[in-house]
Amino acid sequence: MTIKEKQKEVIGEFAAFDDWMDKYSLLIELGNELDSFDEVHRQPQNLIEGCQSKVWLHAELNDGEIVFQGDSDAIIVKGIVALLLRVLSGHTPDEILESELFFIDEIGLKEHLSPTRSNGLVAMVKQIKAYALAFKAKMG
Amino acid sequence: MAFDIRKIRADFPILSQEVNGKPLVYFDNAATTQKPLAVIDAEAGVYKTINSNIHRGVHHLSNVCTEAFEDARKKVAGFINADSSDEIIFTRGTTESVNLLSFSFGETFLKEGDEVILTEMEHHSNIVPWQLLAQRRGVAIKVVPVTDNGELDMQVFGELLNEKTRLVAVAHISNVMGTINPVEEIIALAHAADVPVMIDGAQAIHHLPVDVQKLNSDFYVFSGHKMYAPTGVGVLYGKRKWLEMMKPYQGGGEMIDKVSFSGTTFNDLPYKFEAGTPNYAGVIGLGAAIDYLQEQGLEEIWAYEHELFEYAKEKMQTVPGMRFVGQTANHTSVISFLLGHSHPFDVGTLLDKLGFALRTGHHCAQPLMDRFQISGTVRASFAFYNTKEEVDRLVEALLRVGSMLS
Numbered sequence A: 001m002t003i004k005e006k007q008k009e010v011i012g013e014f015a016a017f018d019d020w021m022d023k024y025s026l027l028i029e030l031g032n033e034l035d036s037f038d039e040v041h042r043q044p045q046n047l048i049e050g051c052q053s054k055v056w057l058h059a060e061l062n063d064g065e066i067v068f069q070g071d072s073d074a075i076i077v078k079g080i081v082a083l084l085l086r087v088l089s090g091h092t093p094d095e096i097l098e099s100e101l102f103f104i105d106e107i108g109l110k111e112h113l114s115p116t117r118s119n120g121l122v123a124m125v126k127q128i129k130a131y132a133l134a135f136k137a138k139m140g
Numbered sequence B: 001m002a003f004d005i006r007k008i009r010a011d012f013p014i015l016s017q018e019v020n021g022k023p024l025v026y027f028d029n030a031a032t033t034q035k036p037l038a039v040i041d042a043e044a045g046v047y048k049t050i051n052s053n054i055h056r057g058v059h060h061l062s063n064v065c066t067e068a069f070e071d072a073r074k075k076v077a078g079f080i081n082a083d084s085s086d087e088i089i090f091t092r093g094t095t096e097s098v099n100l101l102s103f104s105f106g107e108t109f110l111k112e113g114d115e116v117i118l119t120e121m122e123h124h125s126n127i128v129p130w131q132l133l134a135q136r137r138g139v140a141i142k143v144v145p146v147t148d149n150g151e152l153d154m155q156v157f158g159e160l161l162n163e164k165t166r167l168v169a170v171a172h173i174s175n176v177m178g179t180i181n182p183v184e185e186i187i188a189l190a191h192a193a194d195v196p197v198m199i200d201g202a203q204a205i206h207h208l209p210v211d212v213q214k215l216n217s218d219f220y221v222f223s224g225h226k227m228y229a230p231t232g233v234g235v236l237y238g239k240r241k242w243l244e245m246m247k248p249y250q251g252g253g254e255m256i257d258k259v260s261f262s263g264t265t266f267n268d269l270p271y272k273f274e275a276g277t278p279n280y281a282g283v284i285g286l287g288a289a290i291d292y293l294q295e296q297g298l299e300e301i302w303a304y305e306h307e308l309f310e311y312a313k314e315k316m317q318t319v320p321g322m323r324f325v326g327q328t329a330n331h332t333s334v335i336s337f338l339l340g341h342s343h344p345f346d347v348g349t350l351l352d353k354l355g356f357a358l359r360t361g362h363h364c365a366q367p368l369m370d371r372f373q374i375s376g377t378v379r380a381s382f383a384f385y386n387t388k389e390e391v392d393r394l395v396e397a398l399l400r401v402g403s404m405l406s
C-alpha cells in the first residue's frame, strides 16, 4: 500500500467513531499494541524530549526501505506514534520525503501535532523526514 | 455558605461555555483565574472613556486617568494593609517583581560570598532571577528541602540561616501542592538573624487575607491575573526603608527627577521603580478586582474555597489508583495528583475531551518534581466560582479516564 492508501485506511477506521472517548480508546489500544521498542536503541540520541512527554525514534535502512521503531511514555502519544509508523515505516526515503500527512488532521487529532502541544510529535515527524533525507543522501 | 454561587458564576461570562461539546469545568485557577464582568468593564472602560497617558498631561483626561491609576494603588495598599501606597510598585507580574527585587536588592546590598535562601518548592520565577544574580555577583543560593509530605524542612531552614545570609525568598503557598508555608515563623526566624524576607504570594493573595504589616514581611509579590484582574499587571510591595535604599531597576521616563548628561537624579517612591508608561488600564482593572474580592469578602472566600477543597480531597481519594503529591495538614486550593501509572499528559488530554480544564506537567517547578522523582502531575486548582457539583463531575470523569488508561 502507498502512504496515501494507508492514510485513507486509518481515516476509515476512525470514521466509525464520532465520540471523542471512543477515538481515544482506539488510540490507547493502538499504543498498547505497538511493537515493543528495542531497549538497545533507547539511547539519548533517539530521544525526542517534549515538554510534557517523551518520544523515542529509531530508524534503519532495510533493502532501500526505512524501518522505524518508536515509543512514548504517554499512551496517547504512543498511539499516535503507532499510527505514524504504520503509515510511514517500510517506505523508501523518496516516498517519505514526498508524502503529505493529512490523516492526523482528518481524524481530528490535529491538536497533537501543533507546536504548542509540546508532546514531541512535531519533532518526531521532522525527525522522520530528516532520517529519510539522510538515508537518501547515503544511498546516493 | 455566605454566598450565592449562581450569582457569582453569572459574574464570569467565560464559565458558561461548552468545550468539546461538554459544559466547561475550569479547574486551572492556579495558572490564571477568570475575570468578572466588573473587571472586564473597568479595563474596557478606561479605553472607552478616560484613556490618556498618566502623570504627564495638564489636560482633563490625563488627570482623570492618573487619578484612577493612583486610586488603584491605594486600593492595593489597603488590600494588603501596607503602611503607605508609596510602598506599592506596579510591575508586569510576579515574575517581573522578583526580577526587579533580585536586581535592585542584589546590586545594592549583595557581594561575593553572600547567601540567598530559597526553597525546593519555588516556582521557576522565584529561582532563575536569583540564579542570574548569583552568576553576576558570586552569591550562593541555599535551598530549604521539602519533606515527603510536601512541607518545608524547617529544621534545615534554621541551620541554613547564618551571618552570610542576606535574603530569604519563599512562596506563601506552593503552586504545585497547595502547601501553606509557615511564613510567620520563617519571617520571625529570619528577622532574628537580621535577614529580610520576600514572600511570593502569587498563589495566596486571592485565597486568604494578607496583612503585610502583621506578617512583617519585607517584600511581598503577586500577579494580577491570578487574582481575577487583567494579565500584565503585578505588584511588588516593599517596606519603605528597603525601597528607598535600593538602586533603580530599569531606567526611562517616570522614574526620573531630573535628567542631564552630567547626571540624572531619580524620582521618589514608588515612581523610582516604574520606568516608562505603565499598564494603567490593567492597574485600574486590578483595582476593580480588589473591589470585587472585597465585596465577596476574603474570609467568606476562604471559608467557601476551603470547604470545596476538603470536599474535593475526600471525593477524589475514592478514585482507584489516586495518589496525591504533597499532603500536609495545612493545605489549600490546589490538588496535584497521579492516577495509577498513567502519564499526566494522558489524564489531562482525556479530561479535556470531557470538558475539564486542568493543568498537567511540571508546573514550572522542576526542582520539586525532581524531589519527588516524577516528571509531572495533574493539577486541579479551585476558585470560589467552582462548585461541589463540578467536583462530583470530575470524580466521575476520573473514574472513566482511570479505567480507560488502566
Ligand SMILES: Cc1ncc(COP(=O)(O)O)c(C=O)c1O
Residues within 6 Å of the ligand: B030, B031, B092, B093, B094, B095, B096, B123, B125, B126, B171, B173, B174, B175, B200, B202, B203, B223, B225, B364
Ligand atoms: C508561586 C508562583 N510564583 C510565581 C509565578 C509566576 O507568576 P507570573 O507568571 O504571573 O509572573 C507563579 C505562576 O504560576 C506562581 O504560581
